[in-house]
Amino acid sequence: MPAAHILVIENDRAVQQLIALNLGMAGHVVRCTPDAESALMLLEDHCPDLVLLDWTLPGQSGLALVRRLRAQPRTRALPVMMVTARASEADKIMALEGGADDHMTKPFSPREMVARVHALLRRAPASAGWSGGQSGQGGAHDAIETAGLRLDPHTLRVMAGARELALGRVEFKLLDVLMRHPGRIHSRAQLLDQVWGNAVVLEERTVDTHVGRLRSALQPAGYQRRIETVRGSGYRFVGAAA
Numbered sequence: 001m002p003a004a005h006i007l008v009i010e011n012d013r014a015v016q017q018l019i020a021l022n023l024g025m026a027g028h029v030v031r032c033t034p035d036a037e038s039a040l041m042l043l044e045d046h047c048p049d050l051v052l053l054d055w056t057l058p059g060q061s062g063l064a065l066v067r068r069l070r071a072q073p074r075t076r077a078l079p080v081m082m083v084t085a086r087a088s089e090a091d092k093i094m095a096l097e098g099g100a101d102d103h104m105t106k107p108f109s110p111r112e113m114v115a116r117v118h119a120l121l122r123r124a125p126a127s128a129g130w131s132g133g134q135s136g137q138g139g140a141h142d143a144i145e146t147a148g149l150r151l152d153p154h155t156l157r158v159m160a161g162a163r164e165l166a167l168g169r170v171e172f173k174l175l176d177v178l179m180r181h182p183g184r185i186h187s188r189a190q191l192l193d194q195v196w197g198n199a200v201v202l203e204e205r206t207v208d209t210h211v212g213r214l215r216s217a218l219q220p221a222g223y224q225r226r227i228e229t230v231r232g233s234g235y236r237f238v239g240a241a242a
Helices: 013-025 036-045 062-070 089-097 110-123 169-179 188-196 205-221
Strands: 005-009 029-033 050-053 080-084 102-105 144-146 149-152 157-160 163-165 227-230 234-237
Touching: 005 013, 005 036, 013 029, 013 110, 029 036, 036 062, 050 062, 050 110, 062 080, 062 089, 080 089, 080 110, 089 102, 102 110, 144 169, 149 169, 163 205, 169 188, 169 205, 169 234, 188 205, 188 234, 205 227
Parallel strands: 005 029, 005 050, 050 080, 080 102
Antiparallel strands: 144 149, 149 157, 157 163, 227 234
């Protein structure tokens, strides 16, 4: 795993040091900050490869910060892992639907934390590190166009002709998986693994919720029927005329 630039936003000094020590031993460059406001100042200058973020911060919450990052084109694709004592399934779903890519519960195993970080970095496109250079991760997939619908993972835009469709981060990733294999049936378990990662434990109904949101986002351009439910099996993208 190439060295990555990682921003840790955590106000508990002991947890901050534990994370920094173990990520540093794994070969990564780590910066730590105790709150959302100081993190935003750092992010104005350089975008890291990944953010580890506590939910409960002084001032602006970690969840509010994630939503803010997802609203900005420059940080929309920035991988974010929530590290928090909030452990219920409802909390995990709230974090993931709010824009986080992973959710890890305190107290945690340092080895598991490093493994989850590496899993996120492998799935993420390369980004500019603190020095402004490239950190060396593999790039995103190429843009894909099927049936007049174009998805570009580099710009995180979905276009239906000249019209841009507004998709949430999870819905974008879900559409990316489905469009790259038109006609192939993806089970809910497969979609959970490919979109959320196998380190995140969620119920399969989470997929149904996001498929519904994806269809709603595609509806203004008339593409909602291309996301087809295959009873008892899962979902597929219909590339031919629907």
